Amino acid sequence: RYLVWNEDWKVEAKGGNHLIEVKERDVALKLQLTSIKPPALHGQQGLSQKGEGRGRASYYYSLTRLKTGGELEIAGSKEKVRGLSWMDHEFGSNQLTDDQVGWDWFSIQLDNNTEIMLYLIRRKDGSVDPYSSGTLVYENGTTRHLGLKDFSVEVLEKWKSPKSGGTYPMKWRVRVPAEEIALEITPFFPDQELDTRKSTKVTYWEGSAQISGTYRNKPVKGLGYVEMTGYLGRLKI
Structure with a gap:
């Protein structure tokens, strides 16, 4: 579980889904993303080497196929939306x-x-x-x-x-x-x-x-x- 927000922008993991809410002036977006596949670990079991020597690597995985649906609102007009998304999560030291x-x-x-x-x-x-x-x-x-x-x-x-x-x-x-x-x-x-x-x-x-x-x-x-x-x-x- 996680929850990250910045003013009126928010993303959280809840009940196996990823929920996104965005509000900016007269635009609002609400999405629910559900991963169809398990996380894909990149590199060697998730350790992705980017260069020669210590500290030139990251831990890196992706959710490569997220079923996505929700609602987009622009100036009071609402539309249902759906599609596929991709999420990367990468963290590590200075890589280059x-x-x-x-x-x-x-x-x-x-x-x-x-x-x-x-x-x-x-x-x-x-x-x-x-x-x-x-x-x-x-x-x-x-x-x-x-x-x-x-x-x-x-x-x-x-x-x-x-x-x-x-x-x-x-x-x-x-x-x-x-x-x-x-x-x-x-x-x-x-x-x-x-x-x-x-x-x-x-x-x-x-x-x-x-x-x-x-x-x-x-x-x-x-x-x-x-x-x-x-x-x-x-x-x-």
């Missing part, structure tokens, strides 16, 4: 080494009831750190750890932010050869950058994406979320 500048992170929910988490940690010289990895979550909730040699991520398009001047990848081809997975990930629209130079000073890109491709020679579609950091200089955390 001096040679690492940022990461590209992907969460993928496919319509065949499988999910994939991948992250690439980028180095100063443009190469990908060998500690980059991922997790494949099968339909029955069991998982497979993916080392960097088990998958590939190819950038197909790029986009330059008119606000920050940063240039980000904006379309990808993901392959997991041993599982016969080939996917294309395309953001719903490019400008999902968070420009926080006047507040937290961590400007980065994160947003929703659509997915299509094949899984073991069968067509699949899905939804995803992408987070990219360090494209305006090395991320400091």
Whole structure:
């Protein structure tokens, strides 16, 4: 059980569900999320190594398929909403080494009831750190750890932010050869950058994406979320 709140924003675990309540001016949102699968432990039994040496790791798990329903209210008009959600919980020490500048992170929910988490940690010289990895979550909730040699991520398009001047990848081809997975990930629209130079000073890109491709020679579609950091200089955390 947990309860976290910030003024009129609240999330709590209760009776096996996760409850979210948000109130902001004339907008209100109430959601109930129920996990369909057990927690997916990333890395080695939940310990996710991010770089060479002690202290370069986190404890990391995800609830990759949460049945979600509730109500959205805007200016007095109420609508029922439903969908699927994904929850990450990661905690640990400072993860990046001096040679690492940022990461590209992907969460993928496919319509065949499988999910994939991948992250690439980028180095100063443009190469990908060998500690980059991922997790494949099968339909029955069991998982497979993916080392960097088990998958590939190819950038197909790029986009330059008119606000920050940063240039980000904006379309990808993901392959997991041993599982016969080939996917294309395309953001719903490019400008999902968070420009926080006047507040937290961590400007980065994160947003929703659509997915299509094949899984073991069968067509699949899905939804995803992408987070990219360090494209305006090395991320400091």
